[in-house]
Amino acid sequence: MEQIEKIIDEKIQGQALVTDNKKENTKKLFIESYGCQMNMNDSEIVASILAKEGFNTTQNLEDADLVLVNTCSIREKAETTVRNRLRKYNAVKKINPTMKVGVLGCMAERLKEKFLEEEKIVDLVVGPDAYRDLPNLIEEVDAGRDAVNVILSKDETYGDVSPVRLNNNGVSAFVSITRGCDNMCTFCVVPFTRGRERSRDPKSIIEEVREMQEKNFKEITLLGQNVDSYLWYGGGLKKDFKKASEMAQATAVDFAQLLDLCAIEFPKMRFRFSTSNPQDMSLDVIHTMAKHKNICKYIHLPVQSGSNTMLKAMNRQHTREEYMELVDNIFRIIPEMALSQDMIAGFCGETEEDHQDTLALMEHVKYDFGFMFAYSERPGTLAAKKMEDNVPHATKKRRLQELIDLQLKHSLYRTQQHLGKTEEVLIEGTSKKDPNKWKGRNTQNTVIVFPKEHYKLGDFVNVKVEDCTSATLIGTAVDYSDNN
The missing domain is CATH 3.40.50.12160 (Methylthiotransferase, N-terminal domain)
Known part of the structure; x- marks a missing residue:
């Protein structure tokens, strides 16, 4: 689990x-x-x-x-x-x-x-x-x-407040690039608690990453409720972009361009991002990821359900077919890409057929890992106001267990693909289970543990993968990677 x-x-x-x-x-x-x-x-x-x-x-x-x-x-x-x-x-x-x-x-x-x-x-x-x-x-x-x-703002992004970095490993840090969300999924409370979507000035993002580099951080995760729809055109809400001047529209920076800027400006820094929304994920982003070694080959791509009926009820702006086509294109451009999912079991009105559609979609994608939940109604959301939470608790529990079991099978299939390969790992800390081993992640976000030897926290190391569980790779360090 x-x-x-x-x-x-x-x-x-x-x-x-x-x-x-x-x-x-x-x-x-x-x-x-x-x-x-x-x-x-x-x-x-x-x-x-x-x-x-x-x-x-x-x-x-x-x-x-x-x-x-x-x-x-x-x-x-x-x-x-x-x-x-x-x-x-x-x-x-x-x-x-x-x-x-x-x-x-x-x-x-x-x-x-x-x-x-x-x-x-x-x-x-x-x-x-x-x-x-x-x-x-x-x-x-x-x-x-x-x-x-509790006033929700149209333009607050805290772009000029330098966060104090706390309680972390000193190796990887988070930098917020957007706040709020426009997507109005019927199960979700975020647009009501965090407001409408707005993006942060790319200059302030680059500055914050530079500060992190000077403090010796090695990996940055660009963070937002929905990073793919990042769009800077001089400030203001994403939804008002159409009203901006021609000049502002022509010189706007989207997420693919922001990623490109970061990767070029900081070639020794590793970049990740979270969370992505399938409807906003453009193939430009995938091509940018393919172009730069220092952008990790991993996307969290929540789908929530594999059934078109459920996707519609959830107000997701994509169909099952569009999602699968996007996934096929991602694998075509970057075959080694790792994908993870969010899945809701037992949303309002979910039938057995809808549930089978979700399992079939998981079989198609074979996610590296996932985050699965039984649906629980959140007050204030559209689903709570307009839809009946009518799937019995026992049915939700069983369906959730079926999602989890299938995901564990796929996770093991994905970790087994790494056996025998030598992969670059950033050392993030000591293994929870063995104080003599380091743990870190490869570009696909899979955890690797290996003997500490003479290596140090924050080193980039090439590790030969010798064994695996469904969640972890086990190996031995060969030498430093060329990223140090």
Whole structure:
């Protein structure tokens, strides 16, 4: 089952952030994040904004002047966890009555009235586009007033805020390139919690990558709810592009061009990106990936279902046939490409035939790995308002298990293709199971473990693959790769 939870990485859920403390700062900030990688990245932005307001991070909840929890609305489990944490904070508040508690992120947008008025469990509520307003909001709270800002912005991208890099391996980092989403999938709460889609100035992206390179990071993941639809034409919402001047349209930078810029500017840096939406994925992106060795040959390409009826009900802007044609084209241009999926089992009205269509699509693609969930209704989404969640729980569970079993079979098939090959790996840390082994990933995003020998964290190493499980390759380092 280790494949299933990769996108919401359970290991980093709820870890308190640690940053380099400034001597002159006297106040203490305790900040925890739940949910997606965008949230982890946003917490780094918040820590950066508050460092200028006199806050150092602490890992000790009891010492904190300000406690913030960055929240997620994607799944019920994430919301339940956050509620439990808020109860814990309030128990601590009894010992430390001056401590202030705030909710950031997607749940803030969704449950603002509940948190402040009905449950009276927090002092401030701050949505994903309002982090710059934190200093003012904290002043409001200090003056004894509740503080709320969940206004979703048309242009906030935090392009000029340099995130404080926290709790990571010092080798790979995330750089946000878009915020929000325009896709309005009926099962998804993101457009309502993170707003409409807008892109960040490519200059500020290149600058941030340069900073990361100077700090010796070796791999950057370009991050967005939907990176393929990245489009910079001088600022503003993606949907307003048609209204832009001819000049602005002619000189716009799309995702393929941004990737190309990054790869050329930083030839020794490895690039990944997440998440992609099939309807926006152009073959220009695939050709750019083919052209540059330092763009990893891996795409997370969520499909959600293999049934046209379900895709329509989900308001996905592609059919099963279009998706399979896209996949065939990707493999034609880059045969060694690795693909991963998101799949929902038991969406509203899903029949056995729809489910079989999904299994057949998986057989066609043979994904390297995937993230599969049984459908759970999210309040505020179109599906919750207009559709009946009518697939019985036991049926959802069985279908989910069938998806997982098939995915594990395909994952093993894909890892076996690497046996006997020598592949470039970036060392990211020590293997969880064996302290004498390094772990890293190849260009396809598959984890490889191998004996440490004299190699160091952050080295690019050629590793000969000798064995595998469905999730991991096992091998021996041959020598350094030419990327060091």
